[in-house]
Amino acid sequence: MQHSRTSIGKREPSNINALADEYLLLSYHGLRAKDQSFNSDYKSEFDPAAGNLDVVPQDIGRVVLNLLNNAFYAVNEKKKEMDGAFSPAVWISTKKIADKVEIRVKDNGSGIPESLRDKIFQPFFTTKPTGKGTGLGLSLSYDIIKAHGGNLTIESIENEGTEFTIQLPVG
Numbered sequence: 001m002q003h004s005r006t007s008i009g010k011r012e013p014s015n016i017n018a019l020a021d022e023y024l025l026l027s028y029h030g031l032r033a034k035d036q037s038f039n040s041d042y043k044s045e046f047d048p049a050a051g052n053l054d055v056v057p058q059d060i061g062r063v064v065l066n067l068l069n070n071a072f073y074a075v076n077e078k079k080k081e082m083d084g085a086f087s088p089a090v091w092i093s094t095k096k097i098a099d100k101v102e103i104r105v106k107d108n109g110s111g112i113p114e115s116l117r118d119k120i121f122q123p124f125f126t127t128k129p130t131g132k133g134t135g136l137g138l139s140l141s142y143d144i145i146k147a148h149g150g151n152l153t154i155e156s157i158e159n160e161g162t163e164f165t166i167q168l169p170v171g
Ligand SMILES: Nc1ncnc2c1ncn2[C@@H]1O[C@H](COP(=O)(O)OP(=O)(O)O)[C@@H](O)[C@H]1O
Pocket: 066, 070, 071, 074, 107, 109, 110, 111, 112, 120, 125, 126, 127, 128, 132, 133, 134, 135, 136, 137, 138, 139, 162
């Protein structure tokens, strides 16, 4: 495995907005390259005050990528179910709030049922078919954010969508 859970990647001052923007394009174009039928709107809203944070950029990038890939997957599945009567959309935003920076990833997919909400962070929990999911994305993401002294939380409304919030401490 390339990435060990006890990553010793180096923290360095990293521009959070640039990182989020880079992984947004990586996620979207990566999914497009794998599946020509994949399509979704995406929007970003970056707070210029987010600035630089002392993080392991590859690790935070990996978390953002996991959340975006999950979001795009969710809206794409909903689009298939709704047979066109649905506009898939994914949002990513940053915001500086007091001594924290928040990165939010939101989608208008099918949401996560209440009964699954504490399971999704468990390693190997997946609702995706074999070959599409490993169930490791969110557990790894949670560990990475905790290792940075931050928080990863979720809000979801069934049939309306899901929003993950990463909170990272400043300084
Ligand atoms: N944005 C989302 N919308 C709906 N369900 C989600 C979303 N993100 C995660 N999930 C649920 O959480 C499960 C675990 O996610 P994850 O740990 O990334 O593993 P994987 O993507 O390999 O299934 C997914 O299989 C799915 O059921």
